[in-house]
Amino acid sequence: MNVSFNWLNDHLDLSDHSIEQLDDLLTFAGVEVEGIEQKGLSTKLVVVAQVKEAVQHPNADRLKVCQVDAGEGSLRQIVCGAQNYKVGDKVPCALPGADLGGGFVIKDGKLRDVESKGMLCGASEIGQVDTVDGLLILPEDSVIGLPVVEMFESDTIIEVEITPNRPDLLSHTGMARELSALTGKARKPFDQPSLETSDAGDVIKLSAPERCPLYTATKISGVKITDSPEWLQTKLEAIGLRPINNVVDITNYVLHELGHPLHAFDAAKVDGALDIRLAADGEAFNALDGGEIKLAEEDLLISDAAGNALALAGVMGGAESGVTETTTDVILEAAYFTPSFIRRSSRRTALTSDSSYRFERGTDPQAVLNSAAFAAKLIVEIAGGTIEGPTAVAGEAPVLTQPVTINVTKLDQLMGGSITLDAAKEILTKLGLTEGSNDSWEIPSYRLDLQRHIDLVEEIARVHGLDNVESRFVGAFVDESAVDKAYDYQLKLKHQLAALGFYEAQTIKLIAEHSNDNMVAQMCDALPQRPLIDGDLVKVALPLSEDHAVMRPSLVPGLVAVAARNIRQGRKSLRFFEMGKQFRNAGGGKAKDLEAESLSLLLSGTEAPVNWANKAPNITDLFDIKAVVAAILPKAKVQLKERKRDGFVLAADVLADGKPIGAFAQMTPARCRAIDANNPVYVAELDLAKLQQLATGIDKVDPLPQFPGSSRDAAMEAPLTLENAAIENAIKKHNENLLVNYHCFDVFTDATGEKLDADKKSVAYSFTYRSADKTLKAKEVDKAHQALLDFLAKSVKVTFR
Structure with missing residues (x-):
């Protein structure tokens, strides 16, 4: 809601409070200030100037070079593109250095090679409303050189977000009442008219009293529909409303002044009595904003005796019954509608308005007649006419508040003795409450949120100021919980992956059922280690769409969708990760649903973006994803153990120190083509709990070696089906003390059988030996190396070339 500072000053004098002070007061009282906007000018460098000469620009058809008198004793040259002025007109002139807002500061410059020392301004450029296209032509009697800020009223607009429990603040009267309590300033008297x-x-x-407990209608005859007076237009424009005509503007003004919505019907378009009834199923309604709408039986209509729909109650008026320039008689509606039904109709029809915004939060039922009386008085004063007879009233205003007793002892405990009882009573009185007997307080009808003792304590605390309540507790040390440890580890892991060039993705937990085609089998201990069957899926009972039909049993489908979008945007290097929950029914629908945290990775394309120093980067392969896992588990030995998985070219279990922690897979060419990927796509899914367990402990740094090492290479001939993991496990099992490092650097196969049997492969390893105590001799290295080769030949049945 937009609140005008000038409008607030009609209710109480805030001249000694800056906007920053009001911002702090409202914020600490629980009213969120979302923005502050200055309307009008704040600089004196925009002055009244008279155009003395205007000649055609030598280099531009639509520009003129003007000589203007800005009261400086000499003429100033300004280039102008407007077409609506003539020599002799007086217009606003922004001198160099003038700040027109938004960082727009006027400077000396050139336009098409002609000097321009300032700018002639239109209305919008000085904070006013444009009525013509071009410059703002000032009155002939305007004083040349006078700062324009002295001619036009400036204002400050405060945009506030009102919580649903405080509809009483949705008006300038409500905000003034709140600020009166916060600042201690008395509100100015308000002359409340009344109606017979x-x-x-x-x-x-x-016809529907449960949805409309109170409805009133006031007929005013002989009105003249014209533009609203300037003061009314100014107030509405300040808060962002467009003036329409005097009667409609008055209803909008009363809405933002008192907080109660009103509506005016053209009496000539109402056939007989007003009927507040439920709509027929499928009944058509032509709204002022939204065209024809089909209504449901639960919607409340204002209609006439002929059944014509005049308005959707509390939401929006009808296109045919509104006030126009031909209207002479109006019927002014003021009513109280049950909030829940207005909210339901507004959501179902997708129609919203300032009225529905207030009605669905709850208006003051006791303010119905007061609002009607105030509006009727303004209509008679501004639009003319007379009020015909008494106001017709149907129903009764419901009483929605009741007295609340405050517990003085608990108040003192909760406030820490920081406020006296008399001071607390004064705060409640300023907020509009009335003290009764035995610590009982009468709640005003507009404060629907005050229902319990603690509500009154909260009001006292926020007006008194929570910073004035001393804390009675000192923070105590609490051991780190398992949740804390998991959060810290995941945050650290995200930083590691970001440092490795990965981007974090956050995808929705609901996916399409067919997306499971891209799913890697579950790895987490909490989830079943078997192929996915239909009963394993956790399905949504009433999905919003087919794309949100099941809870994701894997994070991979979401990452594949992210990769597809990035590929189609032209990205060549893809590195994504996501952490989150995956869901599965362990018993095929017969057991409880299970969920577990996992980390999903996706790599494809080039290892790094192409740049001047790396014009042809390598294409990502399976060893890159293994290297990533090894980087996040530096203390563990990472291996990929092949395991067939349907729907993937290559698949393997990911092992850390010989124990499974997840799965790895390469997508098929057909699936890669489906997402427009020209390179292989590799995915992995890892159990976060196991990763955290392996990473737990103190990281120790090995000291730099004091003695040199010696390396030996060995090429072994092995069966084609022998896994590299088997070789590494054998090396580890041999447990040679002098062996400090080893790695595979070459694999050779020959499908033709010419250089090597087709069912064989040659695997070359490099081994590094070192002692922590001395420099090894060649014989010692050879002895250790030969013992390792002999063990490998015996344990994994390899021969050495």
Whole structure:
């Protein structure tokens, strides 16, 4: 909601409070200030100037070179593109250094090679409303050189976000009432007019009293529909509303002044009595904003005796019954509607308005007649006409508040003795409450949120200021919980992956059922280690769409979708990760649903973006994803152990120190083509709990070696089916003390069988030996190396070339 500072000053004098002070007061009282906007000018460098000469620009058809008198004793040259002025007109002139807002500061410059020392301004450029295209032509009697800020009223607009429990703040009266309590300033008196009332009789038929407990109608005859007076237009424009005509503007003004919505009907378009009834299923309604809408039986309509729909109650008026320039008689509606039904109709029809925003949060039922009386008074004063007879009233205003007793002892405990009882009572009185007997307080009808003792304590605390309540507790040390440890580890892991060039993805937990085609089998201990079957899926009972039908049993489908979008945007190097929950039914629908945290990785394309120093980067392969896992588990031995998985070219279990921690797979060419990928796509899914367990402990740094090492290479001939993991496990099992490092640097196969049997492969390893105590001799290295080769030949049945 937009609040005008000038409008607030109609209710209480805030001249000694800056906007920054009001911002702090509202914020600490629980009213969120979302923005502050200055309307009008704040600089005196925009002055009244008279155009003395205007000649054609030598280099531009639509520009003129003007000589203007800005009261400086000499003429100033300014280039101008407007077309609506003539020599002799007086216009606003922004001198160099003038700040027109938004960082727009006027400077000396050139336009098409012609000097321009300032700018002639239109209305919008000095914070006013444009009525013509071009410059703002000032009155002929305007004083040349006078700062324009002295001619036009400036204002400050405070944009506030009001919580649903405080509808009483959705008006300038409500905000003034709040600021009166916060600042201690008294509100200015308000002359509340009244209306003569009578029973509705045959004027109003209340067919749905449970949805509209109170409805009133005031007829005003002989009105003249014209533009609103300047003061009214200024107030509405300040808060972002467009003036329409005097009667409609008055209803909008009363809405933002008192907080209660009103509506005016053209009486000539109302056939007989007003009927507040439920709509027929499928009944058509032409809204002022939204065209024809089909209504449901739960929607509340204002109609006439002929059944014509005049308005969707509390939401929006009808296109045919509104006030126009031909209107002479109006019927002014003021009512109280049950909030839940207004909210339901507004959501279902997708129609929202300032009225529905307030009605669905709850308006003050006791303010219905007061608002109608105030609006009727303004209509008579501004639009003319007379009020015809008494206001017809159907129903009764419900009483929604009741007295609340405050517990003085608990108040003192909660406030820490920081406020006296008299001071607390004064705060409640300023907020509009009335003290009764035995610590009981009468709640005003507009404060629907005050229902319990603690509500009154909260009001006292926020007005008194929570910073004035001393803390009685000192922070105590609490051991780190398992949740804390998991959070810290995951945050550290995210930083590691970001340092390795990965981007974090966050995808929705609901996926399409067919997305499971891209799923890697589950790895987490909490989830079943078997192929996915239909009963394993956790399905949504009432999905919003087919794309949100099941809870994701894997994070991989989401990453594949992210990769597809990035590929189609032209990205060549793909590195994504996501952490989150995956869901599965362990018993095929017969057991409880299970969920577990996992880390999913996706790599594809080039290892790094192409740049001047790396014009042809390598294409990512399976060893890159293994290297990533090894980087996040530096203390563990990482291996990939092949395991067939349907729907993937290559798949393997990811092992750390011989124990499974997840799965790895390469997508098939067909799936790669489906997402427009020209390179292999590799994915992995790892159990976060196991990763955290392996990473737990103190990281120790090995000292630099004091003695040199010696390396030996060995090429072994092995069966084609022998896994590299088997060789590494054998090396580890041999447990040679002098062996400090080893790695495979070459693999050779020959499908033709010419250089090597087709069912064999040659695997070359490099081994490094070192002693921590001395420099090894060649014989010692050879002896250790030969013992390792003999063990490998015996344990994994390899021969050495």
